[in-house]
Amino acid sequence: MSGRQSDGNDELLMKIVRTSILLWMSCILLFLSGCWDLRYLDKLGVVLAMGIDEDLSGKQKLQLTVQVVLTQNVAALSKGGGGGESPVTTYTDTGDTIFEAIRKMSAKTSRRLFFSHTQMLLISEGMSRKGIYPLLDLIERNPDIRTNISVAVTRGSTAKELLQVKTQMEAIPVIQILDMIEINQESYGMNYPVYVKDLIKTAGRGLMQASVPTVRMEGDKAKSNTSDNTSTIPAGAIPALTTMAVFRDGKLVEFLKPKESRGLSWLQGKVKNTVVKLACPESEGYLIVEVSNAHNRTTVRNVKGMPVVDITLSLIGNLQEITCPGIDVADEKAMDRIGMMTSEAVKQEAEAVINILQKKAKTDALGWAKEIYIHQPSLWRRIVPNWETEFPKVKHEIKCTTKINGSGIRSRSIVK
């Protein structure tokens, strides 16, 4: 009897304990709710890309365009419906600085713009020529915006127009541009992604100048931002990559030619996979070598008080296309010869970019200053005061070796 009663008491006690714990936890919730900084997801406009143009009216320094994802339309798209509603929209406003323009935009948006997921920054050619570092300060300083944003320069059309193109392959247009740069690096190596944090590093010690990929619009601009653009095959207008653009002190100076652009990639060690075209030695036609592995090493020698930059490129490739007769791929000598031809072709591309950087653009986008600083600090100390004039005079030596591994899944070619 008494035992039972005490059981009842225990139960009551447990109940009180449980209730008080529950009460305590709900009290704690008051403190854990994120305080003043709470932001509801459905009150945020997630910005995927920013585009910076010159202000056309000339009254202010820049015109900012943001590409905002429309979550309700994305949800409709993934369900298979869609009905022609665009998953993104853009807002544009002018300002003397980016932050000013962003905040001015609040006059047009019902949601607070949220920059934590911004992935791309497009800068128009005009703005790039005026200098990009003032545009990056906000991105670096603001705790909300991350610095792994991919950067591209627009050529021929404004950043605004490029952010408004409807694309077919990707529902969200900026993803198309973003992935295009990476795919190009992985398969052709003419462009490679450059992130805001990389540019900030070039701004820092000033020992390397910036280089950024370029995007343009291909096709009919007029209808690029309507759904007509994607209703035809092929699309009326598409964003397309061109070549790398090189900067001097944060100001765009030169768009490289395709050959030079890949030369820059070789020397920066950015080539992941590419194809090298060679003319057949004895007959009409071409050989294509797919380079699947490229490795580069740069050192600096001190020759009579002047730096000589030694660049060693070692490539591994495969013969993948033969359009001329008389190539015996079973012969090791022939393979070695193709390897040497590949090396020569790659060397030419590298020489081409060094030539234009030293002679025409006069900008050290290869980071030779950094290499000299690292490898020959005493020499660097002496030449640093007039590095600007010294850079075009720096000599270099490129050694390139190619190892050809095989010739695909066939030996002799059917071309006769």
Next chain:
Amino acid sequence: MSKNAGINNAEITSGQCAKLYILFALGSSALILPTVVIEIAKQDAWLTMLLAGPINYLVLMIYLALADRFPNLSLVQYMEKLIGKWAAKALMLTYVLFFLVNSALVLRNISDFLGLSVLPITPTWFIDAIFMLVVIYGVCLGIETMARTGEILYFWSTFVIFIILIALLYQLDYKNFEPLLYNGILRPIKGLYPILGFPIGEFVFITMIFPLVRKTDRKKLRKSLKLATVMITAYSVLLTLFLIGVMGVDESSRSPFAVYDLAKNINIEEILVRVEILVAMIWIGTIFMKLVLCVYVLSVSTAQLLGLSNYRPLVVPFGFVVLPLSLIIYRNIAHARVFSAGVWTVYSVFQGYVLPLLLLIIAVIMKKRDNSEGNSFENRYQANESIGDNKSGDETDSIATKEPAPT
């Protein structure tokens, strides 16, 4: 009074003591210090951190030598035995002020960090107040609870630091360290200046913890503290190496919370990204430990200064002092730079090295040793406790006047 009413309700193991030491070193300084050091020493900052190891060791030797002579007394207590009652009281007061300012600075660090990176709109005083609530609770629970919390936090912070370092290993660019000693050996040595005060000078808190270490564990204490010094040096060298290697000298010297920015670089195949909040959690944990220790030492040394039987009544009032003090201790980040890299070093070196060293020299000259049970920490305060019991519970009444030990 209840069983945990005394100042020394508890004892901790030598391992726990070493862990508290490491957490105190990691808290706030690991987050802020690298920026300052890299700004001075550039790519040789890791050498500076390496050079700080021996200095840390030497300072620890001073504390340990004092602890050998007075194993059961805290710094504030054996001061009285060495230089007489009134001179000791004056010196004690400087330590009370030192730990008061230190607590305020540490609290300010946490609100600066959270305010800048995680909770920008939340008012500073609110972050401080919420944090202080937990700290007051922690200090009231006593050293044993703090030490056990330290063990848990130590495991997690080590774990997270290593996860971060491993995740960044492939981004390490050795070229960022070259050329080594571009401006000679002087540059890394100059970088030592801020480290001397922050955190090495602040390690003087450990002298207040020594008498609480379990008697049977005392032999191991020396060994585990030496190991802790090695660990602290290893942590700071590793963090600085990764900062320079991954972010480069320029960026890490421009970012006020460099290690937090370092974690932002983690990107493993787009799967493991944006883990920097882990770092924030760990720093909140370690800074919490540092603040708890500071406030504990502050309360205990004040209690010993005033001869109270219990430090706990002092914790809440000190909470109310530390909180507003932290809001006005410096005006803004720019002022903080000048303060922490210039002024604090002088102050902290004086309190952390010069005074203990002088006390040690006096102890050696006077050939003073005191480890008799009669004067030991525990008995003394148990005696005080009974005096306090006889009087009314009022705080001012419980000040027990004691005879200083005969010299």
